[in-house]
Amino acid sequence: MLDIKQIRENPSFVEERLQSRGSYDLQPLLTLDQQQRELEAKRSHLQARSNEIGKLVGQKIKAGSDPQSTEIQSLRQEGNDLKNEIGELEPQEREIKSQLADLLLTLPNLPSESTPLGNSEEDNVEVRRWGDEYIPQNSDILPHWEIGEHLGILNFERSVKVAQSRFVTLIGSGAALERALIQFMLDRQIAAGYTEVLPPILINTQSLTASGQLPKFAEESFKCAADDLWLSPTAEVPITNLYREEILAAEDLPINHCAYTPCFRREAGSYGRDTRGLIRLHQFNKVELYKLVHPDTSEHEHQKLVANAEAILQELQLPYRVIELCTGDLGFSATKTYDLEVWLPSANKYREISSCSNCRDFQARRGGIRFKESGKKGTQFVHTLNGSGLAVGRTMAAILENYQQPDKTVRVPEALQPYLRQEVLT
RNA sequence: GGAGAGGUGGCUGAGUGGUCGAAAGCGGCGGAUUGCUAAUCCGUUAAGGAUGUCAACAUCCUUCGAGGGUUCAAAUCCCUCCCUCUCCGCCA
Structure with a gap:
C-alpha cells in the first residue's frame, strides 16, 4: 500500500512513477x-x-x-x-x-528509481550470465518430461485422474530427487544465515491482502469455499504475516527466513502455455528466502538475497542469467525485481527459476509491520524482501535436461550426490 | 461437535459507569550512587490520525478483540460476531 501522505503531498511524482507501470x-x-x-x-x-x-x-x-x-x-x-x-x-x-x-x-507499488523503464518483458534488462549453456544439436536433448517419463520418475497422466491437468506425481528416484533438492537448498540457506520456518499454507484473506495478492488477484489463488482460507501461492504470504501488526525492535532486524512449502496457483489465463512438463503446475514446491530489514539496508540486503539464490544454481552447475525486470513487468508489490533464469536446452531458452523482489514498505504498510529504534520516538515500517531459493520443480526440470546423457540417463549433480546416494538416474 | 474461561499498553497483569490512555511489575531510555561484574534509588517510556508558520513542539480526535446499543458519560452495562485457552467427544 502506498502512503496516502506521500500521494497527497506529491501527487505528480506518484502518478508519474505509477504511469511507468500502466495507467492510473x-x-x-x-x-x-x-x-x-x-x-x-x-x-x-x-x-x-x-x-x-x-x-x-x-x-x-x-x-x-x-x-x-x-x-x-x-x-x-x-x-x-x-x-x-x-x-x-x-x-x-x-x-x-x-x-x-x-x-x-x-494501487501497485512504485517502481524504484533504478528500475529500467519499459512496457513488457521485452524491455527487461540482462544483468549477467553464468555458466555455459549447452546449445542442442539436432534436438538431441529430450525435454525433461520425456526423459522423466522414460526414466519412470514423473507421471502426468495418472495425476490427471487424481486431480487435474497441471499436476504431477513423482515416483521413486524422482520423489527422492525432489526431497534431496529441498534438503540441499534449505541446508545451504540455513548456512547462509536464514532461519528455517515451516508455516501454515492455508492462509486467511487478511494475510493475502497484506502481501498484495488480494483484492486484485483473487482469481490466481485456490479458495476453500467453506472457510475463510486460501491455499498459499507462495511462502512469501505466510512469512510476511507471521509479523503482521507487530512492532519489532530495531536490533532484531534483519530477520532472515527460509522456508520450504508447497505452492498453489490457479494459473488462470495461461491455458495454452507450458502445458507439458514441470514448468507450470497448479502445485509445486519451493524454497523461499525472506527478509524483514531496516529501510537503510534494503538495497544491500536485496543484492545479498539474489546472491544467495544464485549460489544454489552455481553449486548445481546450472547455467543461468540474471534479468532485471522493467517497470511494466514488475509484480504488484515489488519496487525492484531480479529474475534468475535457468538454461533449458530442450527449449533452447532461459526460463525463470527465481524471482527476487524488494517490496520496500509496501507490504509492511498493508500488514502493519513496524519497528522501533530504542530511544527514538515513533515507529517506522520495515522493508520486506523475498525471493525463491529456488523453485524446486523447475530446478528438477533443469537438471533432467542439462545433465542428460546420450544414453538417456541423467547424471546427478555432484552437490546432490550426498543427498541422493546415487550418481546416475537410469 | 458439547461444556466452560478469556481477549487490556513492547511483555505480564489490575481495573464492573465519570479526572482511566488506563495501577503495578518486567523490559527500554535518561540520571544518581556504590568497587565487587551487577545491585540499589530517582525520573521517564503506547500507537494511529487531523490541525497549527509542523524540526524539537502544541492542541484536538481515535484506539482496552470487531461491530452495534444504553447513557450527558463505557475498558467497565446490554446484544451480535470473531478469535484464543481448558475439559469432553471425534480424529492424523
Whole structure:
C-alpha cells in the first residue's frame, strides 16, 4: 500500500512513477482524501465539545449538584444534540474511509528509481550470465518430461485422474530427487544465515491482502469455499504475516527466513502455455528466502538475497542469467525485481527459476509491520524482501535436461550426490 | 461437535459507569550512587490520525478483540460476531 501522505503531498511524482507501470488516475483518491479530512475535522470538533460536556456533568454531580437541576438538564440536552449531529457525520466518514482504503489497496507499488523503464518483458534488462549453456544439436536433448517419463520418475497422466491437468506425481528416484533438492537448498540457506520456518499454507484473506495478492488477484489463488482460507501461492504470504501488526525492535532486524512449502496457483489465463512438463503446475514446491530489514539496508540486503539464490544454481552447475525486470513487468508489490533464469536446452531458452523482489514498505504498510529504534520516538515500517531459493520443480526440470546423457540417463549433480546416494538416474 | 474461561499498553497483569490512555511489575531510555561484574534509588517510556508558520513542539480526535446499543458519560452495562485457552467427544 502506498502512503496516502506521500500521494497527497506529491501527487505528480506518484502518478508519474505509477504511469511507468500502466495507467492510473489519482484524482478520485485525492478528492476522497480531501473530503475525508474535512469530515474528520468537523466531527472531531463536535466530539471535543461532547467530551467536555461529559466531564462537566460528572464533575458537577460529584460536587453535589442536583442531577435534575436545569443546569445539568440543559447540558444533557446539548450532549444529546451533539450526539445526533455526530451520528449523521459518522456514516459518511466511514463510507469515504472505506472507499479510500479500497482504492489505495488496488494501487501497485512504485517502481524504484533504478528500475529500467519499459512496457513488457521485452524491455527487461540482462544483468549477467553464468555458466555455459549447452546449445542442442539436432534436438538431441529430450525435454525433461520425456526423459522423466522414460526414466519412470514423473507421471502426468495418472495425476490427471487424481486431480487435474497441471499436476504431477513423482515416483521413486524422482520423489527422492525432489526431497534431496529441498534438503540441499534449505541446508545451504540455513548456512547462509536464514532461519528455517515451516508455516501454515492455508492462509486467511487478511494475510493475502497484506502481501498484495488480494483484492486484485483473487482469481490466481485456490479458495476453500467453506472457510475463510486460501491455499498459499507462495511462502512469501505466510512469512510476511507471521509479523503482521507487530512492532519489532530495531536490533532484531534483519530477520532472515527460509522456508520450504508447497505452492498453489490457479494459473488462470495461461491455458495454452507450458502445458507439458514441470514448468507450470497448479502445485509445486519451493524454497523461499525472506527478509524483514531496516529501510537503510534494503538495497544491500536485496543484492545479498539474489546472491544467495544464485549460489544454489552455481553449486548445481546450472547455467543461468540474471534479468532485471522493467517497470511494466514488475509484480504488484515489488519496487525492484531480479529474475534468475535457468538454461533449458530442450527449449533452447532461459526460463525463470527465481524471482527476487524488494517490496520496500509496501507490504509492511498493508500488514502493519513496524519497528522501533530504542530511544527514538515513533515507529517506522520495515522493508520486506523475498525471493525463491529456488523453485524446486523447475530446478528438477533443469537438471533432467542439462545433465542428460546420450544414453538417456541423467547424471546427478555432484552437490546432490550426498543427498541422493546415487550418481546416475537410469 | 458439547461444556466452560478469556481477549487490556513492547511483555505480564489490575481495573464492573465519570479526572482511566488506563495501577503495578518486567523490559527500554535518561540520571544518581556504590568497587565487587551487577545491585540499589530517582525520573521517564503506547500507537494511529487531523490541525497549527509542523524540526524539537502544541492542541484536538481515535484506539482496552470487531461491530452495534444504553447513557450527558463505557475498558467497565446490554446484544451480535470473531478469535484464543481448558475439559469432553471425534480424529492424523
